[in-house]
Amino acid sequence: xxxxxxxxxLLKRLQVAGGAISSNPVLPxxxxxxxxxxxxxxxxxxxxxETSIITSIEVMADKxxxxxxxxxxxxxxxxxLPQQPITFTVNDDNFGIEITSxxxxxxxxxxxxxxxxxxxxxxxxDTVTVPSxxxxxxxxxxxxxxxSDELRPAMTGVYFQVDFNKVILVATDAHKLVKYAxxxxxxxxxxxxxxxxxxxxxxxxxxxxxxxxxxSFNKANAFFSFANTSMVCRLxxxxxxxxxxxxxxxxxxxxxxxxxxxxxxxxxxxxYANKTxxxxxxxxxxxxxxxxxxxxxxxxxxxxxxxCTYDGDPMTIGFNARFLVEMLGILESDEVKIEMxxxxxxxxxxxxxxxxxxxxxxxxxxxxxxx
Amino acid sequence: MKSPSILIPRLDTSRKIIHIDMDAFYASVEQRDDPSLRxxxxxxxxxxxxxxxAAASYEARRYGVRSAMPSVTAQRxxxxxxxxxxxxxxxxxxxxxxxxxxxxxxxxxxPLSLDEAYLDxxxxxxxxxxxxxxxxxxRTKILxxxxxxxxxxxxxxxxLAKVASxxxxxxxxxxxxxxxxxxxxxxxxxxxxxGIGKVTASKLQRMGIRTGEHLRELTEIQLVKRFGKAGRHYxxxxxxxxxxxxxxxxxxxxxxxxxxxxxNLRELPIMKEKLAYLTEKVFDYMKKTQNFGRxxxxxMKTPEFQVFTRSRSFxxxxxxxxxxxKVVFALLEENISEVGEVRLLGMSISNLEREQEGDxxxxxxxxxxxxxxx
Numbered sequence: 001x002x003x004x005x006x007x008x009x010l011l012k013r014l015q016v017a018g019g020a021i022s023s024n025p026v027l028p029x030x031x032x033x034x035x036x037x038x039x040x041x042x043x044x045x046x047x048x049x050e051t052s053i054i055t056s057i058e059v060m061a062d063k064x065x066x067x068x069x070x071x072x073x074x075x076x077x078x079x080x081l082p083q084q085p086i087t088f089t090v091n092d093d094n095f096g097i098e099i100t101s102x103x104x105x106x107x108x109x110x111x112x113x114x115x116x117x118x119x120x121x122x123x124x125x126d127t128v129t130v131p132s133x134x135x136x137x138x139x140x141x142x143x144x145x146x147x148s149d150e151l152r153p154a155m156t157g158v159y160f161q162v163d164f165n166k167v168i169l170v171a172t173d174a175h176k177l178v179k180y181a182x183x184x185x186x187x188x189x190x191x192x193x194x195x196x197x198x199x200x201x202x203x204x205x206x207x208x209x210x211x212x213x214x215x216s217f218n219k220a221n222a223f224f225s226f227a228n229t230s231m232v233c234r235l236x237x238x239x240x241x242x243x244x245x246x247x248x249x250x251x252x253x254x255x256x257x258x259x260x261x262x263x264x265x266x267x268x269x270x271x272y273a274n275k276t277x278x279x280x281x282x283x284x285x286x287x288x289x290x291x292x293x294x295x296x297x298x299x300x301x302x303x304x305x306x307x308c309t310y311d312g313d314p315m316t317i318g319f320n321a322r323f324l325v326e327m328l329g330i331l332e333s334d335e336v337k338i339e340m341x342x343x344x345x346x347x348x349x350x351x352x353x354x355x356x357x358x359x360x361x362x363x364x365x366x367x368x369x370x371x
Numbered sequence: 372m373k374s375p376s377i378l379i380p381r382l383d384t385s386r387k388i389i390h391i392d393m394d395a396f397y398a399s400v401e402q403r404d405d406p407s408l409r410x411x412x413x414x415x416x417x418x419x420x421x422x423x424x425a426a427a428s429y430e431a432r433r434y435g436v437r438s439a440m441p442s443v444t445a446q447r448x449x450x451x452x453x454x455x456x457x458x459x460x461x462x463x464x465x466x467x468x469x470x471x472x473x474x475x476x477x478x479x480x481x482p483l484s485l486d487e488a489y490l491d492x493x494x495x496x497x498x499x500x501x502x503x504x505x506x507x508x509x510r511t512k513i514l515x516x517x518x519x520x521x522x523x524x525x526x527x528x529x530x531l532a533k534v535a536s537x538x539x540x541x542x543x544x545x546x547x548x549x550x551x552x553x554x555x556x557x558x559x560x561x562x563x564x565x566g567i568g569k570v571t572a573s574k575l576q577r578m579g580i581r582t583g584e585h586l587r588e589l590t591e592i593q594l595v596k597r598f599g600k601a602g603r604h605y606x607x608x609x610x611x612x613x614x615x616x617x618x619x620x621x622x623x624x625x626x627x628x629x630x631x632x633x634x635n636l637r638e639l640p641i642m643k644e645k646l647a648y649l650t651e652k653v654f655d656y657m658k659k660t661q662n663f664g665r666x667x668x669x670x671m672k673t674p675e676f677q678v679f680t681r682s683r684s685f686x687x688x689x690x691x692x693x694x695x696x697k698v699v700f701a702l703l704e705e706n707i708s709e710v711g712e713v714r715l716l717g718m719s720i721s722n723l724e725r726e727q728e729g730d731x732x733x734x735x736x737x738x739x740x741x742x743x744x745x
Contacts (some may be wrong), residue, residue, distance in 0.1 A: 148686050149687045151687070186526050239640060241741070246739060318733045346738060367735050368733050369735035
């Protein structure tokens with residue numbers, strides 16, 4: 001088997017797929033890309049058995065066939081080559097691969113493509129179509145809030161709730177929670193599933209702008225297809241916690257403040273906070289928000305005052321500054337609202353103006369003041 | 372002459388610390404309550420062939436019987452040794468009696484165990500402003516109220532007080548004044564330094580370091596290179612520098628339980644059953660005290676007394692019994708083939724959340740999701 005392809009085009013496709021390859025694969029063949037040629041289409045597959053990416057590119061081939069190619073050495077070769085046509089010649093008996101560039105020849109040992117694990121096929125029964133931009137936005141808004149606590153597997157992924165023409169994404173690590181909903185969706189189903197963090201990180205890197213993404217799923221896997229690429233991931237088999245139960249309903253104290261002023265203030269004050277809790281204290285009364293922090297171990301202390309609109313009883317509440325800064329960075333509106341009830345209940349962070357067709361709500365648990 | 376630089380500048384010697392240590396506590400309680408045992412070599416705990424000596428009377432110590440020694444070995448060393456079952460309820464009761472006495476003099480009491488405590492009597496609530504007289508008064512009161520003897524060490528820091536209480540044991544006391552500290556430490560054999568364990572002591576001895584004087588010749592850098600963080604501690608204590616306060620609310624660093632079994636355990640299902648029981652006990656305690664931890668450790672001791680510990684840490688605290696059990700079982704299953712048979716199993720939790728709490732440091736609260744059925 002022999003085929004020619006542009007080195008740069010191939011590299012781009014390999015970089016998309018390569019994200020699925022584990023740094024510490026359980027089987028040697030999982031260090032490889034599976035190359036499969038059918039009618040001058042080269043499909044490239046990479047997998048860690050949990051998440052797989054299949055992408056394709058047009059090539060000039062003398063016949064159909066397949067081979068497993070060591071990923072690392074191939075990627076390094078292509079990165080080191082200036083853009084040019086290259087030719088792969090595969091020995092169909094021993095799977096030896098020879099790459100020819102304008103400079104010379106490179107030989108590497110491939111493996112039998114038949115040994116490459118099978119990738120689950122998408123069921124086409126239930127599908128959801130979403131614009132890539134909405135999905136990307138959803139991933140960006142939620143991924144940061146997922147947990148890395150392997151004891152609670154459900155929380156290590158993002159919860160997808162598909163409800164006909166609306167998709168709700170939820171992520172939480174029990175300290176903070178994000179719920180993001182978007183409605184430019186075409187679907188005839190109502191279902192829920194949990195997508196692992198790694199898959200969404202890969203998707204984030206692979207999603208093109210301005211394309212439609214078709215999402216389908218069965219009990220075990222989710223399939224995302226767009227343009228010439230598709231991703232399959234094993235779903236997290238766990239029950240997602242009842243997140244609605246933790247969203248407080250009665251929050252009489254409402255603070256409105258400029259998002260960027262608040263975020264910048266927190267970034268400065270956090271420098272002076274205790275490094276394990278990142279605790280900052282918000283003292284809020286009519287028209288004035290005081291942000292302060294101290295680290296008794298080092299005698300560090302800082303205070304700033306911001307103007308705000310406040311409706312409620314004067315209150316003092318502690319938060320992890322890192323969480324607030326991260327969450328404020330996700331929002332886009334000029335002003336944000338924080339709804340609170342007491343210093344030991346979750347605060348709700350909301351944008352003051354919502355973007356059409358989107359809804360976002362974030363929760364953050366306070367740091368309880370010790371004195 | 373050594374240069375005076377061995378003295379730490381601004382060494383604070385103004386505090387008055389007492390270390391009180393009951394003499395052969397468990398064994399003495401048993402001898403007190405059963406006159407037929409008095410004057411005889413007795414060992415508390417581990418009756419039968421499998422046990423371990425929890426405490427030995429002074430009569431037994433003369434034969435070389437020590438605590439933590441297998442009962443079989445102890446019996447061989449001292450054929451007339453009498454084994455007595457422990458009565459922890461009684462020891463706890465006596466312990467609270469002596470703590471009451473401590474609190475008559477100061478509230479800065481840091482108990483180390485049932486029979487041992489540090490007291491800071493820099494500003495006593497009662498009695499003369501002399502730590503020596505207070506220590507004497509406490510020992511007299513202990514004898515009057517419990518008919519048991521205690522030894523005391525008195526100095527300006529915890530380390531020296533602790534070392535001192537051992538000097539005239541039993542039923543004695545020793546004062547180390549600030550001026551005497553360096554001379555005392557110079558002459559102290561390396562294995563007597565509290566905090567320098569057996570292994571470190573023999574390492575030091577192989578380096579030709581047999582006393583405090585020799586130890587003081589090593590630089591801080593040399594000690595840290597050899598012994599890590601502990602090296603810094605050694606550098607300081609050998610110069611009589613120990614600022615650790617007497618902490619009346621000592622924060623627990625770990626919560627655990629272990630058991631020595633009457634027969635070696637060979638089969639995994641039985642080990643799991645035993646560990647499940649310990650895990651449940653430890654979990655109940657964590658729940659009661661609302662103090663959960665991030666690191667789970669299991670301990671396995673072979674019939675040859677080789678100890679294996681294996682642990683796993685998580686990003687957040689383990690808060691559910693089912694999760695904790697899963698981790699404990701996994702640690703056991705992953706490591707048991709290397710260990711084989713066990714005579715003892717234990718499990719503990721460390722990296723406790725309460726450990727993080729201190730002055731002005733808040734506690735990150737968690738969203739309370741409704742509990743799921745398993």
